[in-house]
Amino acid sequence: MRNQGASSTALKVLLAATLSIILATTVLLLFAADFRSALWQFFVEPFSSRYFFGNYIADTVPLIIAGLGVSIAFRSRNFNLGGEGQLYAGALAGAVLALHISEAFGPSAVWILVAFIGAFIGAMIGTISGLLKAYWQVSEMISSYLLSAIIINISDFFITGLLQDRTSNFQTTAQIPSEFLLPRIFAPSKLDISIWFALFLILFFQILSKKSKIGFELMVCGENEEFARYCGISVRAYNIAAMAISGGLYGLSGALLVIGPQGRVMRGFSSGLGWSAISVALLAQGSELAILPSALFIAFLKAGSDHVMIGSGVPSEIISILQAAAMLFITAQVLPGLGQRRRQ
């Protein structure tokens, strides 16, 4: 990664983005009843009003936060595929806390506690996969995916049972009172102050990974495990920490969605965000600062797909095709060597 010039990396990312835009156009040409209006819905409508634009920017918040986590884990060659479950569990824990303590505390205390508990729950789940990798050599990809599947079922169980809002026709928890939701900053859209926090996290992790000893050692673990051990770095600890941070940021982004745009946890809350965050991290190519443009790009694809679904009836799942294409285009040289097996 580092031996390529920054400009050639940027060029590759731009190429991948361009190719997925071309693919989007092709898919619309093939499947939209009215190609022209579908084009407008996909490319222009997300920017066409304060409401749409603000919601589009609001969608980048979880992508930035979770994407940062995936990116940090990549640094040490850890692959967290449990994002869906970690985000869901973080959101659910946050919602339960917000609904129960909102009377005893002021809003800002609730926000901090909810963000903390969401991050904590996510980190715990990530840690399990990290421990399994460190002590049992269980692939963190598979264990995190399976854990996530278990957690999604358990969360569904709580949402449709104990935590079900009896007054609602949807399978959802109760609504958090609006005074305990994060203040909106771009009316009438759902964009709230969590965007500032997301931007702060980008800077924080940029400094952590580029300037701190922790960031350096994390990278050494990823680049060459043998060498890291030789230098006295605890590879085990870093594997666990990487999964914990990644899970924690997934949980945090779930919690912020609950006290932000969503206000409650509906069944199927994560809706592919866990996977999208991986695309964001891949597009960013190991740079924390680049998480911002790549989250903007993936959120744009999502906004465009949603608008096309409402306007032209092309399923919003085209986002999966576009993300897959972007991933394939970009991965040619990301994480070199991860695919080759170490001899046992």
Place this chain on the structure above:
Amino acid sequence: MNLSLMALIDFLRYTIAAATPLLFASIGGLFSELSGMLNIALEGLMAIGAFFGMAAAGLTNNIFLGALAAILSASLASMLMGLMTSKFRTNIFITGLAINMLAQGITAVLSQAWYHTKAVVAFDIPIDSHLFSSSISQLPLIGVLFSYRSMFTICAWLWVLISAFIIKNTRHGLRIRATGSNPQAVSALGFSPDRIHMQALIWSGIGSGLGGYALGLSISAFVPNIISGRGWIALVAIYLGRKRPFWVAASCLLFAFAESSSNYLQGFSAIPPLLVLALPYLVTLISLILAKREQ
């Protein structure tokens, strides 16, 4: 026959039926695993096989053409994986992830375009018109066990036998195993590891495609989340079976047992069904940990 015996036989039948898609996919995945490629796209390949297989079967009203379409579509997708990893040197895990995403997108978009829904697409396929069902179900005990979609169940076990033979006793199988343990030696002998990886991936495409199709046939429909983690469970079966075909097949039976238990337990009102749905994943995760620990 008394009632509890009937319930037991029903349970066993369900277990054997539940093992069918897993057997196809995990034995297919075993080929790529042995060649040194951890194929995390089994899930997506199964979805592709299920969708295109059912679509073709619905169109032609012929379950064999459906099977052919399932094989072709899933192998094409796995060839795309092979092409990306060999020619463009993409990372195999990310490629697998992309294939899983692609499968989700393509099936939803085509389902909307062809059937005007992305929810349940029901097909009017005569699932009872099986090859062996009439003759085999006459046999005592075995007949009862196999009377669920007998043909695909029998094919799945034949697939296990044939694959085991290919892996253990043919030159092709030897090359695949050699590529997995020592690619340098294989290329020193003048074979291209990329080519062998590609062949192994095609095997996994064939297996997963048929597995997904068997799943579709079992309900005579395609639903968006039809695979619901079985591709991943099939992947773990490879590890639990220590990459040996018959042990992999046995692991599939274990996971099928977990699935049918979870189905069975859902009937009890005392146990919440959604919680029980987590059981197969839990059993899979625990066995993954145990399998690694014993090594």
